[in-house]
Amino acid sequence: MALGFIKKVFSFGKDKPAEESKASEALTADDKASIEAELEPHSREEDLPVSPVDPVATIEMETAGGPADDAAEVDEPVLLAPAELPGELGLVPLSLLEAEAESSDGDQSPLPSVLPDISPSRGEIDSPRNDHPLVDVADAEPRLQVGGSSPKQDVGQYRSPESISPLEGEMSGRTEGRNDTVTPTLSEPVLPKGFATRKEAAPVEAAPEVKLSWFQRLREGLSRTSAQLTGQIAALFTKRKLDEATLEELEDLLIQADLGVETAMRITDTLSSERYGKDVTGDDVSRIMASEITKVLKPVAKPLELDLSHKPHVILVVGVNGTGKTTTIGKLAAKLSGSGLKVMLAAGDTFRAAAIEQLKIWADRTGSEFIGTKLGADAAGLAYDAFEQAKAKKCDVLIIDTAGRLQNKAELMAELEKIVRVLSKLDPDAPHTVLQTLDATTGQNAMNQVEIFRNVAGVSGLIMTKLDGTARGGILVAIAAKHKLPVYFIGVGEGIDDLEPFEAEDFAQAIAGVSH
Numbered sequence: 001m002a003l004g005f006i007k008k009v010f011s012f013g014k015d016k017p018a019e020e021s022k023a024s025e026a027l028t029a030d031d032k033a034s035i036e037a038e039l040e041p042h043s044r045e046e047d048l049p050v051s052p053v054d055p056v057a058t059i060e061m062e063t064a065g066g067p068a069d070d071a072a073e074v075d076e077p078v079l080l081a082p083a084e085l086p087g088e089l090g091l092v093p094l095s096l097l098e099a100e101a102e103s104s105d106g107d108q109s110p111l112p113s114v115l116p117d118i119s120p121s122r123g124e125i126d127s128p129r130n131d132h133p134l135v136d137v138a139d140a141e142p143r144l145q146v147g148g149s150s151p152k153q154d155v156g157q158y159r160s161p162e163s164i165s166p167l168e169g170e171m172s173g174r175t176e177g178r179n180d181t182v183t184p185t186l187s188e189p190v191l192p193k194g195f196a197t198r199k200e201a202a203p204v205e206a207a208p209e210v211k212l213s214w215f216q217r218l219r220e221g222l223s224r225t226s227a228q229l230t231g232q233i234a235a236l237f238t239k240r241k242l243d244e245a246t247l248e249e250l251e252d253l254l255i256q257a258d259l260g261v262e263t264a265m266r267i268t269d270t271l272s273s274e275r276y277g278k279d280v281t282g283d284d285v286s287r288i289m290a291s292e293i294t295k296v297l298k299p300v301a302k303p304l305e306l307d308l309s310h311k312p313h314v315i316l317v318v319g320v321n322g323t324g325k326t327t328t329i330g331k332l333a334a335k336l337s338g339s340g341l342k343v344m345l346a347a348g349d350t351f352r353a354a355a356i357e358q359l360k361i362w363a364d365r366t367g368s369e370f371i372g373t374k375l376g377a378d379a380a381g382l383a384y385d386a387f388e389q390a391k392a393k394k395c396d397v398l399i400i401d402t403a404g405r406l407q408n409k410a411e412l413m414a415e416l417e418k419i420v421r422v423l424s425k426l427d428p429d430a431p432h433t434v435l436q437t438l439d440a441t442t443g444q445n446a447m448n449q450v451e452i453f454r455n456v457a458g459v460s461g462l463i464m465t466k467l468d469g470t471a472r473g474g475i476l477v478a479i480a481a482k483h484k485l486p487v488y489f490i491g492v493g494e495g496i497d498d499l500e501p502f503e504a505e506d507f508a509q510a511i512a513g514v515s516h
């Protein structure tokens with residue numbers, strides 16, 4: 001169909017060579033009739049002198065979904081009216097027509113495109129055809145220009161307006177019209193039965209985030225410990241009277257949960273004195289466990305006392321890297337500056353650039369003063385400068401961050417000792433508080449950390465962080481029983497408000513799996 005139209009167009013729009021015109025004029029009415037009769041029953045494939053590399057034939061195959069269907073469609077318009085046919089049968093290979101068209105326009109101006117981009121998109125090509133004749137012209141257009149190569153490449157070879165023959169101009173114009181007319185239909189192809197167009201899923205409205213209370217987060221964080229413990233205890237006491245064997249097994253379970261030998265024995269002793277020889281349920285054990293753990297923790301659940309007469313009260317924060325020092329400093333600063341105190345944060349972790357940056361961000365967030373130095377600088381020197389500046393600026397509290405590299409214990413010890421020594425030169429009582437952060441997910445290792453930092457820096461109180469994660473909080477009970485160091489706060493998240501005063505009973509109940 002498309003090829004026919006092109007040929008039709010060419011036979012109209014071009015000045016015929018003199019001999020051809022004459023030959024055409026010389027045809028009699030009978031001649032024309034016999035030509036028509038001869039043409040009628042034949043398909044194009046049989047008769048047309050299509051060259052083996054005929055670009056039209058090639059593209060037709062590609063674009064219309066296969067040769068069989070296409071051939072049928074191509075047949076109809078190829079049958080041109082005899083009167084319009086130049087030459088013997090009026091059939092000229094398209095390649096010749098194109099060559100002729102090209103040579104007649106002369107130069108190939110590299111001017112910017114004046115023709116619309118009619119390169120067919122894949123969707124257009126594959127789409128069902130429209131009966132409107134313009135569709136055929138449009139299909140012909142890229143073939144005319146393409147000459148067997150990719151339409152995209154040939155679009156770059158547009159000619160100047162003057163060089164375009166009236167015929168081609170007409171084709172381009174029609175093509176524009178065709179694009180306007182057909183595009184909306186083609187963009188929504190009709191799919192065969194059994195297929196459906198995949199629609200983009202409608203955005204699912206996110207459920208409003210339910211913020212858990214800090215205690216819920218604590219419970220959730222400790223749920224692994226408590227679930228494991230209560231499950232094992234329930235299994236142990238199913239239909240069993242309390243005897244020596246069950247007490248021993250219970251003690252083992254409590255020690256495995258990091259509670260420490262001392263606390264484990266406390267619990268089994270109390271249970272034994274109350275229920276020996278009697279039936280015991282898991283709930284009985286949990287209740288006694290919560291009560292005994294509370295007794296161990298109560299003495300260490302203390303508020304962080306500030307002596308504001310110092311101006312500044314100096315808090316040195318120590319702990320293994322990653323335990324949450326910097327984050328905890330930020331949270332503390334938020335609480336203190338929120339209550340109207342003037343706070344300065346000092347980036348004494350000169351070992352890690354990101355730690356300095358991180359503390360600066362916390363200072364900005366909390367409206368605190370900030371002092372830092374370059375990476376690798378002497379941390380004790382910074383502590384000294386910080387103290388002086390905090391004094392000069394009349395800060396109420398100075399909080400100093402430190403590095404926590406346990407990998408090089410000797411170096412760390414020397415650095416921390418030096419910081420403490422330097423600070424005490426400015427104020428014999430400084431640092432007034434030495435806080436150690438403990439990561440609740442570390443278990444037994446936290447006990448060793450307290451021992452090391454207590455010796456090196458004279459830790460005076462603890463903050464346990466990450467109790468909202470998969471915490472193993474039992475170790476805090478063992479540490480409290482052994483070191484009797486105050487536990488001031490617990491971290492229950494990464495947010496600025498996720499720092500809660502340590503409450504012995506809440507913590508004990510969360511571990512024992514007893515409801516609040």
Ligand SMILES: Nc1nc2c(ncn2[C@@H]2O[C@H](COP(=O)(O)OP(=O)(O)OP(=O)(O)O)[C@@H](O)[C@H]2O)c(=O)[nH]1
Pocket residue numbers: 319320321322323324325326327328349352355402403404465466467468469490491492493494498
């Ligand atoms: N879930 C949770 N994450 C926390 C908590 N506290 C701190 N973190 C995260 O733990 C990671 C380490 O915290 P930092 O404050 O950088 O620890 P650091 O001790 O200063 O580490 P260094 O600077 O390497 O010495 C960060 O991703 C914190 O957001 C907490 O209470 N809960």
